Amino acid sequence: MFALSPTLFRNVEGAIRSRQSLVSCLSLATLSRNYTTSTLKGPSPPILVDKRPIVITGPSGSGKSTLIEKLFQEYPSTFGFSVSHTTRKPRPGEKDGIAYHFVTEDEIQELINQDRFLEHAVFSGNHYGTSKKAVQDVFESGKICILDIDLQGVQHVRKSGLQARYVFVRPKSLDTLETRLRGRGTETEEAIQKRLHRAKNEWGYGMDPSNFDHVVINDQLKKAYEDLRDFIFSSQASKKT
Numbered sequence: 239m240f241a242l243s244p245t246l247f248r249n250v251e252g253a254i255r256s257r258q259s260l261v262s263c264l265s266l267a268t269l270s271r272n273y274t275t276s277t278l279k280g281p282s283p284p285i286l287v288d289k290r291p292i293v294i295t296g297p298s299g300s301g302k303s304t305l306i307e308k309l310f311q312e313y314p315s316t317f318g319f320s321v322s323h324t325t326r327k328p329r330p331g332e333k334d335g336i337a338y339h340f341v342t343e344d345e346i347q348e349l350i351n352q353d354r355f356l357e358h359a360v361f362s363g364n365h366y367g368t369s370k371k372a373v374q375d376v377f378e379s380g381k382i383c384i385l386d387i388d389l390q391g392v393q394h395v396r397k398s399g400l401q402a403r404y405v406f407v408r409p410k411s412l413d414t415l416e417t418r419l420r421g422r423g424t425e426t427e428e429a430i431q432k433r434l435h436r437a438k439n440e441w442g443y444g445m446d447p448s449n450f451d452h453v454v455i456n457d458q459l460k461k462a463y464e465d466l467r468d469f470i471f472s473s474q475a476s477k478k479t
């Protein structure tokens with residue numbers, strides 16, 4: 239049976255410790271030079287000082303996947319995605335093992351019984367979960383793990399002791415959220431209503447910046463992406479681990 243290696247937590251702590259010594263060696267000028275320097279082969283990847291996993295949360299339709307996709311497009315070798323399990327059916331174009339591990343309710347229950355998840359929750363009638371192995375695999379590949387998790391799951395991840403940075407993504411208003419959910423065209427009316435109801439309940443928590451290391455207001459996509467990217471490559475310490 240799989241058990242999350244304690245080294246994941248130790249290694250992440252080690253990364254944090256080495257971050258502190260790295261910060262003292264690298265001047266801000268060096269960091270910003272690396273950030274902007276480009277060569278004939280394209281821009282150099284910036285130095286990512288903080289190696290902790292990054293948990294990205296926010297209401298359904300706020301643009302988490304869109305922002306994460308842009309991050310992966312720009313830095314394909316820096317970040318790794320923690321592939322979640324879900325019992326929902328794949329949307330067109332979603333591949334098993336890449337977008338999600340698509341499983342049945344029986345299969346996910348079996349994994350839950352074996353304590354294989356960092357967090358799991360039922361959302362809009364479907365079960366979702368982040369396995370410990372998914373996070374560990376990314377860490378062992380030498381990449382920074384990105385987790386896309388709903389707010390309920392975030393509470394469980396915090397309790398698990400995983401050292402991470404937490405980012406909340408939201409549009410500027412609930413009306414915008416509704417427009418985007420409808421515009422995506424992937425949900426039934428019932429699913430849209432469930433998502434909006436939940437978003438309303440979570441809105442206050444997400445609006446309080448002290449609950450997260452960073453809040454991204456996803457209004458104009460380009461600006462929101464730059465804001466997220468700047469936060470990720472900044473060396474600021476986490477407030478919420």
Ligand SMILES: Nc1ncnc2c1ncn2[C@@H]1O[C@H](COP(=O)(O)OP(=O)(O)OP(=O)(O)O)[C@@H](O)[C@H]1O
Pocket residue numbers: 296297298299300301302303304305418419421422456457458459460462
């Ligand atoms: N800044 C933006 N301006 C306009 N449309 C946007 C913006 N960001 C995302 N979108 C669109 O909004 C819709 C929802 O975005 P996305 O699927 O990334 O949300 P999500 O938070 O990942 O949702 P879920 O949690 O349900 O997976 C998509 O159709 C996306 O193209």
